[in-house]
Amino acid sequence: xxxxxxxxxxxxxxxxxxxxxxxxxxxxxxxxxxxxxxxxxxxxxxxxxxxxxxxxxxxxxxxxxxxxxxxxxxxxxxxxxxxxxxxxxxxxxxxxxxxxxxxxxxxxxxxxxxxxxxxxxxxxxxxxxxxxxxxxxxxxxxxxxxxxxxxxxxxxxxxxxxxxxxxxxxxxxxxxxxxxxxxxxxxxxxxxxxxxxxxxxxxxxxxxxxxxxxxxxxxxxxxxxxxxxxxxxxxxxxxxxxxxxxxxxxxxxxxxxxxxxxxxxxxxxxxxxxxxxxxxxxxxxxxxxxxxxxxxxxxxxxxxxxxxxxxxxxxxxxxxxxxxxxxxxxxxxxxxxxxxxxxxxxxxxxxxxxxxxxxxxxxxxxxxxxxxxxxxxxxxxxxxxxxxxxxxxxxxxxxxxxxxxxxxxxxxxxxxxxxxxxxxxxxxxxxxxxxxxxxxxxxxxxxxxxxxxxxxxxxxxxxxxxxxxxxxxxxxxxxxxxxxxxxxxxxxxxxxxxxxxxxxxxxxxxxxxxxxxxxxxxxxxxx
Numbered sequence: 001x002x003x004x005x006x007x008x009x010x011x012x013x014x015x016x017x018x019x020x021x022x023x024x025x026x027x028x029x030x031x032x033x034x035x036x037x038x039x040x041x042x043x044x045x046x047x048x049x050x051x052x053x054x055x056x057x058x059x060x061x062x063x064x065x066x067x068x069x070x071x072x073x074x075x076x077x078x079x080x081x082x083x084x085x086x087x088x089x090x091x092x093x094x095x096x097x098x099x100x101x102x103x104x105x106x107x108x109x110x111x112x113x114x115x116x117x118x119x120x121x122x123x124x125x126x127x128x129x130x131x132x133x134x135x136x137x138x139x140x141x142x143x144x145x146x147x148x149x150x151x152x153x154x155x156x157x158x159x160x161x162x163x164x165x166x167x168x169x170x171x172x173x174x175x176x177x178x179x180x181x182x183x184x185x186x187x188x189x190x191x192x193x194x195x196x197x198x199x200x201x202x203x204x205x206x207x208x209x210x211x212x213x214x215x216x217x218x219x220x221x222x223x224x225x226x227x228x229x230x231x232x233x234x235x236x237x238x239x240x241x242x243x244x245x246x247x248x249x250x251x252x253x254x255x256x257x258x259x260x261x262x263x264x265x266x267x268x269x270x271x272x273x274x275x276x277x278x279x280x281x282x283x284x285x286x287x288x289x290x291x292x293x294x295x296x297x298x299x300x301x302x303x304x305x306x307x308x309x310x311x312x313x314x315x316x317x318x319x320x321x322x323x324x325x326x327x328x329x330x331x332x333x334x335x336x337x338x339x340x341x342x343x344x345x346x347x348x349x350x351x352x353x354x355x356x357x358x359x360x361x362x363x364x365x366x367x368x369x370x371x372x373x374x375x376x377x378x379x380x381x382x383x384x385x386x387x388x389x390x391x392x393x394x395x396x397x398x399x400x401x402x403x404x405x406x407x408x409x410x411x412x413x414x415x416x417x418x419x420x421x422x423x424x425x426x427x428x429x430x431x432x433x434x435x436x437x438x439x440x441x442x443x444x445x446x447x448x449x450x451x452x453x454x455x456x457x458x459x460x461x462x463x464x465x466x467x468x469x470x471x472x473x474x475x476x477x478x479x480x481x482x483x484x485x486x487x488x489x490x491x492x493x494x495x496x497x498x499x500x501x502x503x504x505x506x507x508x509x510x511x512x513x514x515x516x517x518x519x520x521x522x523x524x525x526x527x
Contacts, residue, residue: 032099035106036092038141042113043085050078074120081116084109107156113138114160118167124176125168129188133164136195140202153203157196164192218242219303220295222250238308248292252303270302277304279348279375286363287339289373309371311362311521314355314431321517323434326466328368328513331505332358333428334496335370340424340489343375344417350375351415353423354403355430368510401443402436403427406451406480417488424492425477425485432470433461437478451480470499 053074088109092102114135121133139160165185171177180188218224225238234253241248253270280291293305314332318324324332336358343350352374363369401409405422408415429437437456438449455478459466473495479485486492514521 032092032102035102036089039085039088039092039106039109042109042138043082043089046078046082046085050075050082053078074123077116077119081113084112084116104152107152110138110141110156111160111163114163115167118163119170122164122167122171122177125171125178129180129184132191133188135161135164135192139192139195140199150200150204154196154200157199158193161192161196165189219250219252219297219301220293220305222248222293222305224250234302239305247308249306249308250303251306252297252301274302277302279343280304280306282346283339283342283348283375285339285342287335287370287372288342289359289371289375309359309361311360312518313373314358314360314427316356317360318355318431318434323462323464324431325464325505326432326470327500327503327505328509329428329431330470330496330500330503331368331510332360332370332431333424334493334500336372336424336427337489337493337496339370339372340417340420341493344420344488344490348375349415349417350420350423351408352400352403353420353427354400355427358427362514366507366510367514368505368507401447401450402438404447404450405482407482409447409450416482418482418485420489421477421485421492422479422482424489425474428474428477429455429458432458432466432474435461467499467503470503473499 088105091105117134117138121135139157168177168185168188219239221242222239223242225240227235228238228249229236234251236249236251239248239250240246277291277294280289281294289309290307291304292307294303296302312320336353340350340353350372353372357373359371359373361369361371403423403426405415405419408419426437429435436446438446438453440446440449455475457466457471458474459468459471473492477485477492486495
């Protein structure tokens with residue numbers, strides 16, 4: 001389960017504009033989506049009105065449709081309403097538009113639509129007020145959808161409600177308004193201003209709920225933002241420190257995630273989560289995801305805070321840009337081995353190495369910097385925490401079938417660093433060829449292939465030339481018998497270092513790739 005910045009946006013801190021107030025950022029983003037849906041609904045309503053009037057005009061003549069209003073300027077007002085609603089829906093759907101600006105535009109759209117409805121309602125008003133203005137029906141909609149500040153909501157509501165008497169004043173100026181007493185005017189316009197007050201109340205309730213959600217979504221010193229990933233062990237949120245501007249990723253396992261588990265299962269899951277944090281804290285390699293904090297929330301949730309990475313994982317890199325050149329593949333494999341070598345020396349086995357758990361980011365001036373993620377199924381080997389609880393059973397396969405060593409598939413066998421070497425060999429095959437080592441129709445068939453089928457050399461699949469020594473090293477890593485593989489990540493790293501001297505990947509090549517292929521993800525400006 002990777003934790004990362006969105007490739008399309010890079011870093012994204014919580015929105016804290018004065019208008020947004022205490023509403024969490026992901027709720028603001030959701031409000032933008034709902035504003036888009038509301039604008040589309042307005043557009044549909046205007047289209048239906050135009051269609052019905054056109055149909056009535058065609059079947060019963062202009063008089064039956066209110067000839068004093070239709071076809072002009074009523075058609076024009078309806079077309080303006082339709083066009084403004086479509087424009088609002090388009091603006092709300094733009095990823096580049098910030099949520100607070102979208103909410104401001106939504107208030108303008110509300111006022112415009114209330115003005116158009118007021119013009120239609122009051123173009124030829126009756127002498128005695130009949131019913132309530134249609135403005136009353138739409139005033140509460142946007143404040144419920146758009147959680148803006150009370151002052152802004154009140155101002156927008158009053159301006160929108162004022163469209164009713166203002167459009168009546170237009171009718172008076174045109175000489176189309178009948179004489180009305182003051183009481184009749186109060187009777188006509190009071191409901192509209194009452195609806196404006198109701199809209200402000202609704203907006204305040206939404207904001208209060210947003211505040212409660214925000215307080216409930218704080219863990220330790222960190223305020224949670226949007227959900228950026230989830231998996232079997234928990235959920236990962238983008239987060240910010242309450243005092244510092246440093247972005248982070250917070251991984252949480254909540255009591256709800258363990259619902260339905262036995263007490264033993266819940267305890268095992270909590271202990272595995274605690275151990276994952278302890279393992280990450282113990283590893284100091286710069287190529288291992290860095291842990292900032294760990295703790296327990298008031299509701300019983302366990303959490304730990306990690307660095308938030310910017311870039312993309314190897315799975316996404318190959319999916320989007322194709323197989324990697326051998327020199328770059330060697331460069332990434334070396335870095336993965338540097339992280340795993342430390343873990344193996346501590347008696348740890350990762351057990352879930354795969355391209356999506358190898359993340360490429362930028363560290364300082366180095367663009368192609370690899371981080372190993374997700375030690376959630378790491379195994380404590382012999383000599384580590386003796387007498388500790390058995391948190392995973394050896395006869396239950398753990399990991400990802402496409403990258404699982406044969407001994408992991410069969411179960412009952414002790415997993416060792418050589419099992420990680422096998423998984424890394426599968427990763428090497430994938431990034432060199434763009435294909436899985438064994439591509440079968442089902443997970444069961446794929447797992448069986450890892451146990452029984454002979455692997456292919458990368459050069460048999462990839463059209464580009466692959467060095468014979470790299471071909472041989474990948475085949476050695478994916479040997480069926482653990483004894484035929486490199487002993488651990490340190491042994492594999494020694495072989496990769498020799499290959500790197502003959503096939504180097506330079507920092508200049510890395511910078512050039514990111515600048516030309518994915519400048520936004522790495523924060524490198526295009527040339």
